[in-house]
Amino acid sequence: MASHGMDHPSHRPDFGLRPDLVAGLTAAAVVLPKAMAYATVAGLPVSVGLYTAFVPMIVYALLGTSRVLSTSSTTTLAILTAAELGMVVPDGDPAKLITATATLTALTGALLIMASVLRLGFVANLISAPVLIGFKAGIGLVIVLDQVPKLFGIHIAKEGFLRDVLSLIQHLPESSLVTLALGLTALVLLLITERIWPHSPAPLAVVAAGIAISWFGNLSGAGVATVGHIPQSLPSITLPTPDLVIMLLPGAIGIALMSFTETIAAGRAFAAPSEPPIRANRELIAIGAANLSGAFFGAMPAGGGTSQTAVVRAVGGRTQKASLVTAAVSAATMLALAPLLGLLPQAVLAAIVIVYSIGLIQPLEFASIRKVRTMEFRWALAAFLGVLAFGTLQGIIVAIVLSLLGLSSQAAHPRIHVIGRKRGEDLLRPISPEHPDDETFEGLLIVRPEGRLFFANAQQVADRIRELVADHKPRVLMLDLSRVFDVEYSALQMMIDGERRFAEEGISIWLAGLNPDVLGFIRRSGLADRVGEDRMFRNAEAGLRRYLDTAAPTMVTSAPSKSKNDQA
Incomplete structure (x- = not known):
């Protein structure tokens, strides 16, 4: 070779x-x-x-x-x-x-x-x-x-690979x-x-x-x-x-x-x-x-x-x-x-x-x-x-x-994870059958999308999050954006519209894990003003601690069986 x-x-x-x-x-x-x-x-x-x-x-x-x-x-x-x-x-x-x-x-x-x-x-x-x-x-x-x-020692007219064979x-x-x-x-x-x-x-x-x-x-x-x-x-x-x-x-x-x-x-x-x-x-x-x-x-x-x-x-x-x-x-x-x-x-x-x-x-x-x-x-x-x-x-x-x-198809269908906490530890990770004992929290849904949010996937992401909300019926929806490196204007408008609709349904939107660029876009779009600085957190762990301390002080974490139901 x-x-x-x-x-x-x-x-x-x-x-x-x-x-x-x-x-x-x-x-x-x-x-x-x-x-x-x-x-x-x-x-x-x-x-x-x-x-x-x-x-x-x-x-x-x-x-x-x-x-x-x-x-x-x-x-x-x-x-x-x-x-x-x-x-x-x-x-x-x-x-x-x-x-x-x-x-x-x-x-x-x-x-x-x-x-x-x-x-x-x-x-x-x-x-x-x-x-x-x-x-x-x-x-x-x-x-x-x-x-x-x-x-x-022969000559053939070139007409393409298969014809040449x-x-x-x-x-x-x-x-x-x-x-x-x-x-x-x-x-x-x-x-x-x-x-x-x-x-x-x-x-x-x-x-x-x-x-x-x-x-x-x-x-x-x-x-x-x-x-x-x-x-x-x-x-x-x-x-x-x-x-x-x-x-x-x-x-x-x-x-x-x-x-x-x-x-x-x-x-x-x-x-x-x-x-x-x-x-x-x-x-x-x-x-x-x-x-x-x-x-x-x-x-x-x-x-x-x-x-x-x-x-x-x-x-x-x-x-x-x-x-x-x-x-x-x-x-x-x-x-x-x-x-x-x-x-x-x-x-x-x-x-x-x-x-x-x-x-x-x-x-x-x-x-x-x-x-x-x-x-x-x-x-x-x-x-x-x-x-x-x-x-x-x-x-x-x-x-x-x-x-x-192929890359466009992947970008248009980003992964969206429901996040739970490893039992007994301060570790948040995607809910999966491999971790059946991970905890979820009554009234709280943590969702983590991955990749760039832009016009080609904004509607698909919004629809998937609404499906998860319908399944889990939370009082608080925390969007962990730590895996999102960019948010395009169309996606920002979708987020603003989603926040308005969820607010009308009595669901509070919290934001966590915003990198500096994404945070800047969200502030300039006006979404930060609607959410409020007190519902924006450095990371999802900080948001979870706030929820446990203030939003649901008497809440009991879900049992393993409940966690499995939530995964479904």
Whole structure:
């Protein structure tokens, strides 16, 4: 798994260059061909993919908070870029495409930087740990399926996860035996070396061997797919045009959101416990500057890549030096190594991606979540299935929406406890079957709501308290608000209305356990004046003592049997 390297006994910021050198070189073998493929998905020349793995990667390495995140384009960003470019350059004119790409990428970067200024990084906090686990498992499975056809030497049209599985099965008879033998050999070698020698330079050796075999065996002539022709040139300066800003702005907002979400998700997915935390607002600046600067050097919109980051972490990458090495290889490829890298068989590349992505799928983590929290297990499952059904970012948005709905449901239905006293002790606690001997007091009902009282739950809380009052028929209703951290205006109005109605019925309202903020709201609303300072107490224990001393001096505490009846 990508996290194996996290248990190393020493985690100092500077680990030396060798691990990052190996990781950067190995990642380059994954990043560069994929970056070129994403460029073609976007309808752009393959050289744009190399540009995207050059300047943006360097800028993020200097500004980002993730030690190992590898930044270039992604499938989601490539697809969205294609849609936007197809809208503004329908004739596919190469010169117009390059200008439109620069404008779109610059807009994406500017929006991300603006989001950082507005401190919108909190959006990343909507991704909980269970959602992240589900997200990782989903992208791991998607990445593996995306690479399997390359192992068999077949091509399928991408139409979604389930359709791709069926299409793969249907095309299996068309498999190339030579490609399959080469891919499986690379896969087995990588699996064995990873088990007996974790984080070794074996992937780099496998890449070199694949290029050598392709060279001497003329594999392309035998029908084995290779990376293919790569043009030799450095990026030239490209200026965005303001004429396209209005047309591209809506799409750029969506691309910026996806770039940030994927970057944060990938960064957190591969962060070791001993490393500094991923800081969302700083990530906005880093990925925004990476896009804005890349726009002037012909890059398409970029974000954190999961599969390439998995490779960096798995082969021992520890700092952003790995990304600088990858960027250097990208530059070297543009200038000199393009013909050599072009010989790399796609099946070998696929084997590397599979080996270092399959570790993202952790069934035991799902089982652990389910054991502790069923609701959050559903969130993880929703993120997992959402990625498979809708795609990477759409899937995590589904999970976030479900998470927010779950939290909203919990907030709208807060717990409301009837409070009793432990017999023989000055301890107040919720009445429950586990404590059948706890005392309740004739004429007194202590109710303790929990959480924030606001418009979505005010009526439900009021209805539940009225039900309890109808059951217990108290003379005094004490609201223990020690577990209420905020009271919104609608809830205050509900409390004022409730106090008026209870007063008409001869029931006195007492308030206890008010924190300073809640106390301030209650005083400003006028509720404190209606209740009176003599019926507001520091805590419920103080209110109970006042009741026992003054309101019911001859009262006898309820017997256990009475207490059980009260619980019902």
